[in-house]
Amino acid sequence: xxxxxxxxxxxxxxxxxxxxxxxxxxxxxxxxxxxxxxxxxxxxxxxxxxxxxxxxxxxxxxxxxxxxxxxxxxxxxxxxxxxxxxxxxxxxxxxxxxxxxxxxxxxxxxxxxxxxxxxxxxxxxxxxxxxxxxxxxxxxxxxxxxxxxxxxxxxxxxxxxxxxxxxxxxxxxxxxxxxxxxxxxxxxxxxxxxxxxxxxxxxxxxxxxxxxxxxxxxxxxxxxxxxxxxxxxxxxxxxxxxxxxxxxxxxxxxxxxxxxxxxxxxxxxxxxxxxxxxxxxxxxxxxxxxxxxxxxxxxxxxxxxxxxxxxxxxxxxxxxxxxxxxxxxxxxxxxxxxxxxxxxxxxxxxxxxxxxxxxxxxxxxxxxxxxxxxxxxxxxxxxxxxxxxxxxxxxxxxxxxxxxxxxxxxxxxxxxxxxxx
Amino acid sequence: xxxxxxxxxxxxxxxxxxxxxxxxxxxxxxxxxxxxxxxxxxxxxxxxxxxxxxxxxxxxxxxxxxxxxxxxxxxxxxxxxxxxxxxxxxxxxxxxxxxxxxxxxxxxxxxxxxxxxxxxxxxxxxxxxxxxxxxxxxxxxxxxxxxxxxxxxxxxxxxxxxxxxxxxxxxxxxxxxxxxxxxxxxxxxxxxxxxxxxxxxxxxxxxxxxxxxxxxxxxxxxxxxxxxxxxxxxxxxxxxxxxxxxxxxxxxxxxxxxxxxxxxxxxxxxxxxxxxxxxxxxxxxxxxxxxxxxxxxxxxxxxxxx
Numbered sequence: 221x222x223x224x225x226x227x228x229x230x231x232x233x234x235x236x237x238x239x240x241x242x243x244x245x246x247x248x249x250x251x252x253x254x255x256x257x258x259x260x261x262x263x264x265x266x267x268x269x270x271x272x273x274x275x276x277x278x279x280x281x282x283x284x285x286x287x288x289x290x291x292x293x294x295x296x297x298x299x300x301x302x303x304x305x306x307x308x309x310x311x312x313x314x315x316x317x318x319x320x321x322x323x324x325x326x327x328x329x330x331x332x333x334x335x336x337x338x339x340x341x342x343x344x345x346x347x348x349x350x351x352x353x354x355x356x357x358x359x360x361x362x363x364x365x366x367x368x369x370x371x372x373x374x375x376x377x378x379x380x381x382x383x384x385x386x387x388x389x390x391x392x393x394x395x396x397x398x399x400x401x402x403x404x405x406x407x408x409x410x411x412x413x414x415x416x417x418x419x420x421x422x423x424x425x426x427x428x429x430x431x432x433x434x435x436x437x438x439x440x441x442x443x444x445x446x447x448x449x450x451x452x453x454x455x456x457x458x459x460x461x462x463x464x465x466x467x468x469x470x471x472x473x474x475x476x477x478x479x480x481x482x483x484x485x486x487x488x489x490x491x492x493x494x495x496x497x498x499x500x501x502x503x504x505x506x507x508x509x510x511x512x513x514x515x516x517x518x519x520x521x522x523x524x525x526x527x528x529x530x531x532x533x534x535x536x537x538x539x540x541x542x543x544x545x546x547x548x549x550x551x552x553x554x555x556x557x558x559x560x561x562x563x564x565x566x567x568x569x570x571x572x573x574x575x576x577x578x579x580x581x582x583x584x585x586x587x588x589x590x591x592x593x594x595x596x597x598x599x600x601x602x603x604x605x606x607x608x609x610x611x612x613x614x615x616x617x618x619x620x621x622x623x624x625x626x627x628x629x630x631x632x633x634x635x636x637x638x639x640x641x
Numbered sequence: 642x643x644x645x646x647x648x649x650x651x652x653x654x655x656x657x658x659x660x661x662x663x664x665x666x667x668x669x670x671x672x673x674x675x676x677x678x679x680x681x682x683x684x685x686x687x688x689x690x691x692x693x694x695x696x697x698x699x700x701x702x703x704x705x706x707x708x709x710x711x712x713x714x715x716x717x718x719x720x721x722x723x724x725x726x727x728x729x730x731x732x733x734x735x736x737x738x739x740x741x742x743x744x745x746x747x748x749x750x751x752x753x754x755x756x757x758x759x760x761x762x763x764x765x766x767x768x769x770x771x772x773x774x775x776x777x778x779x780x781x782x783x784x785x786x787x788x789x790x791x792x793x794x795x796x797x798x799x800x801x802x803x804x805x806x807x808x809x810x811x812x813x814x815x816x817x818x819x820x821x822x823x824x825x826x827x828x829x830x831x832x833x834x835x836x837x838x839x840x841x842x843x844x845x846x847x848x849x850x851x852x853x854x855x856x857x858x859x860x861x862x863x864x865x866x867x868x869x870x871x872x873x874x875x876x877x878x879x880x881x882x883x884x885x886x887x888x889x890x891x892x893x894x895x896x897x898x899x900x901x902x903x904x905x906x907x908x909x910x911x912x913x914x915x916x917x918x919x920x921x922x923x924x925x926x927x928x929x930x931x932x933x934x935x936x937x938x939x940x941x942x943x944x945x946x947x
Binding site for chain 1: 726727728746748749750751753754768769770771772806809832833834835836837838
C-alpha cells in the first residue's frame with residue numbers, strides 16, 4: 221500500500237517547498253512533488269513535513285529498569301514526539317558495555333516504533349577503570365560511546381579512550397561533571413540552593429570537564445561530543461573550541477533552555493535532573509548557543525523514573541525527566557528560531573553525529589518522516605504520555621506545536637497524534 | 642492557615658500574632674496545673690526521621706498542655722526500616738485520623754512533600770539545612786521578652802550558617818521584625834550565595850560583638866572537619882568561639898543565645914553559657930509556649946478562645 225502525505229510544506233536541509241510526499245510500499249520515498257496520489261492519503265494541510273527527528277540522548281531503561289521504561293514504550297513515546305531514531309544511553313543494568321547487551325538492544329529495537337541505536341559505555345560497568353571492547357562494539361554498529369550519568373574522571377583514561385577510539389570512526393560523548401566538585405550535590409549551586417538548604421554543584425564542575433576534554437580532544441585529534449551542556453561557561457568554551465577548528469560537537473536538552481533552578485523551590489523531585497536546572501543567564505546562553513551554531517543538537521535526555529522513586533525526599537530521588545513527547549513543542553516555541561533551524565537541531569544535525577542516515581526528503585531515501593502541526597495547541601497530561609513513567613516537569617503546561625503523523629521505514633507509526641501500535 | 646512550613650508563610654503579621662498568643666501560653670505554663678482543654682479530642686503525631694529528643698518533647702508537651710492526644714511515630718523501630726516509602730508512611734498515619742503531623746527530616750523540603758499528601762496540618766520541626774520555623778519563633782519571643790522588641794536591634798548569628806536550618810529561619814524571622822542581622826562565619830561555612838538575604842556578613846567576631854544586642858551561636862558539628870571546611874575545632878574556637886575574653890566585648894545587656902545542644906568549649910565557653918545574660922534555658926521553656934501557640938493557631942476551631 222502506498223501513502224501520500226498531502227498538502228504539507230516539506231522542510232529539510234535543502235530548504236522549504238510546498239510538496240506532497242509519496243511513500244512506496246518498499247518503505248522508501250517514491251516521489252516528492254505536486255498533486256501526488258496514493259492508496260492512502262494523510263492530510264498534512266497546515267503542517268510541515270520533515271525528516272524524522274533524531275534524539276542523541278534517550279534513556280530507555282531496558283535492560284534493568286523495565287518498570288520505568290522499555291524499548292517498546294520509549295520508542296512509542298519517541299514516535300509520538302516525531303522521532304524516527306533514538307540513541308539509547310548505556311546506563312542500563314547491566315550497562316551496555318559488551319557485545320551481548322548491544323545485540324539484545326538491537327534485537328528489541330528491531331521491533332520498536334523507531335530506530336534504536338545503542339550507545340555503549342566507555343568503561344566496563346561505567347566504573348571508570350577499564351575500556352570496553354570498542355572495536356568489537358563499533359563493528360556491531362555502535363557509533364557513540366559514553367559513561368553518561370557520570371563523566372570519565374581520570375584524565376589519563378579519557379585520553380586513552382579518545383586515542384583508541386580515533387581509529388574506529390566513533391565519537392566519545394561526555395557527561396561533563398567533576399565528581400569531586402559535585403560530590404553530594406542535588407541541584408545547581410547558587411541563590412536557590414543556598415536558600416533551600418540543598419547541597420549544590422557549581423557550574424564550574426561541568427565547565428572544568430568541558431575544558432579538559434576540549435584539551436584532550438586537541439591532544440588526541442579525536443572527536444568529542446558534549447552531552448547536555450547547561451552552563452553559560454560551557455557554551456562559551458565550546459564556541460571558542462569550534463572557532464579554533466577543533467572537532468567538537470555539543471547538544472543541549474529542552475529543560476536547560478526552558479526551566480531554571482527556581483523550580484526546585486517546590487521541592488518536587490520531578491525538577492531534579494543532572495546536569496541540574498541552572499540560572500536565567502545559563503538558559504539564555506544555551507539558547508544563544510543553539511541559535512549561533514555552537515550547540516549542534518537538541519537532545520532530550522529523556523530519563524524515565526518510577527513514580528515512587530520521584531516521591532522520595534529531594535536528596536534521595538533519582539535525577540532525570542521525561543522529554544521525548546515535549547521536546548519539539550518547546551523547541552518550536554521557546555527558541556525564537558525559524559522552523560527550519562529548529563528542525564536542523566532536532567533532525568539532520570544530530571543525525572550526522574549519531575551516524576544515522578536522515579537526509580533530505582527525496583525519492584529513493586528511507587521514508588523516516590515527521591509531520592508537524594506547528595499551531596496545534598495541547599496541554600501536557602502526564603497520564604496520557606506514552607512513557608511508562610510520569611516524571612515530566614511540564615505537567616499542566618500548555619504547548620503549541622505537535623506531531624500529527626510519524627512515518628518510520630514507510631510505516632505510519634503515528635496517525636493524527638495517536639500511536640498505531 | 643493549614644500548615645507551618647516556613648517562616649515566610651507567616652510574614653511579619655503572622656509572626657507577631659504567634660508571639661502575642663505565646664504571652665497567654667507562657668501564663669498558662671506558669672499555672673500550678675499548666676493545662677487547658679482547648680484541643681481536647683485532637684490528635685497530634687510527631688513523625689521524626691531524625692533524632693531530636695528536645696524538639697519532639699517540646700512539641701508533645703505543648704500538645705498535651707492543650708489537651709490534645711499525642712502519638713509518636715518512631716522511625717527507628719518502624720516500617721520505615723522495612724523499606725516503607727515516605728508517602729506510604731504519611732498516608733498510613735493520615736488514615737488513623739490525625740489533625741496535625743509534626744515532621745522532622747534530614748532532607749530539606751520533606752514537610753512540603755508531606756503537606757501535599759495529607760489533609761492534616763503539617764508543622765515543620767526542622768528539614769535538612771533548610772528551616773526550623775518554631776525555633777525561630779521561640780528565638781524571637783525570647784528576644785522580645787528581654788529587649789522589648791526586635792526592631793533596629795543588632796543580631797549576630799555566628800557559626801555554621803551553611804548547614805543550619807536554625808540560621809535560615811532566624812534570618813527570615815529576625816529581619817521580618819526589623820532587626821539588623823550580621824552573619825559571622827568563615828567563608829566555608831556560609832551559603833555559597835547570599836543573594837536575596839537581607840543580611841551583612843563579617844569574618845571579624847570581635848568587631849561585631851562590640852555593637853551587638855544579641856549574639857546567637859550555632860552548634861559546630863565535628864564532621865565539618867572531615868569535609869575540609871575547617872582546619873580544626875581549635876582554630877574555629879580561636880576565631881569564632883565566644884570565649885571568656887571575647888564575651889567581655891559584649892555590652893552588659895546584650896543577650897547570648899544558642900539553639901542547643903551546646904558544645905561547651907567550642908562555640909561557647911562554659912562560663913559564658915552560664916552567664917546572667919545567656920538566655921539559653923529561657924529559649925527552651927519559651928519553646929513549649931510558642932509551640933502551644935502554633936498548635937492553637939493551626940488546630941483550634943474558628944472563633945475558639947482560650
